[in-house]
Amino acid sequence: MRQPSEVLGNALITGASAGIGQALGERFAKAGHDVVLVARSEDKLKEVAQQLSAQYAVKAWVVPLDLGEPDAAAKLFAKLKRARRPIDIVVNCAGVLEHREFALTPPERHQQLIDLNISSLTGLLAHFLPPMIERGQGRFLNVASIAAFQPIPLLATYAATKAYVLSITESLAEELRGTGVSVTALCPGITATEMLGKAQAGSQELGGLPDFLIGSAQEVAEQGFEACMRGDVICVPGSLNLVGTLAARAAPKWLVRRVGGAMVRRMRKG
Secondary structure (H helix, E strand, C coil), X not given: CCCCCCCCCCEEEECCCCHHHHHHHHHHHHCCCCEEEEECCXXXXXXXXXXXXXXXXXXXXXXXXXXXXXXHHHHHHHHHHXXXXXXXXXXXXXXXXXXXXXXXXXXXXXXXXXXXXXXXXXXXXXXXXXXXXXXXXXXXXXXXXXXXHCCCCCCHHHHHHHHHHHHHHHHHHHHCCCCCEEEEEXXXXXXXXXXXXXXXXXXHHHHXXXXXXXXXXXXXXXXXXXXXXXXXXXEXXXXXXXXXXXXXXXXCHHHHHHHHHHHHHHHHHC
């Protein structure tokens, strides 16, 4: 059986301007990969690119793009093809979170989560995967979440989108056996990022989280990088997170659902 090659070139990182995406961009650059950084903020991307180039002596290109827009994945693929910049690693990290009751969330916000967390990721897989298969090497690292393993009240749409990411990753991992291409789902728990900070500011449930439950983006990126390069299918950083996900998969669905609901109601009572 053919195994993923150890010699890989350019790494495309989405959501690379902050948080886990930025940390992953740094980790791939540290390993000597030239990187293509994608996010909405051009100024922030340029700042990150300059830092990586100076610190790790790699090439770092920036592509300011809103991946939540229709055909964004196709536009990105075409742009890199015109530039004759083949991509051997794709890190799908761009994503958005909404912590609120489903019925109180505007319909357009639900659609934004679906467009970015699902549609964009699927589009990038569909465009960049065939050339990797043709070359006989490549890797995808899809950033999901421990929320992918169970329904989570107040994070209903977000958790559902991450369940999709996990499911498509596991399916493709089997489809791609023997091709030289691997697909990994990185499933971090609660991580100290700007996105978490914004969610905590508007939520009494998230605002009271103890520090030991919050991981660092650098630790998540390190474990995600290692899992990706090994060709692992699923990576859950942190021992507590791993235990929780194993329990969620083993327990009856009704029990996982009820426990999640009970925890939210208890946190609300404070």
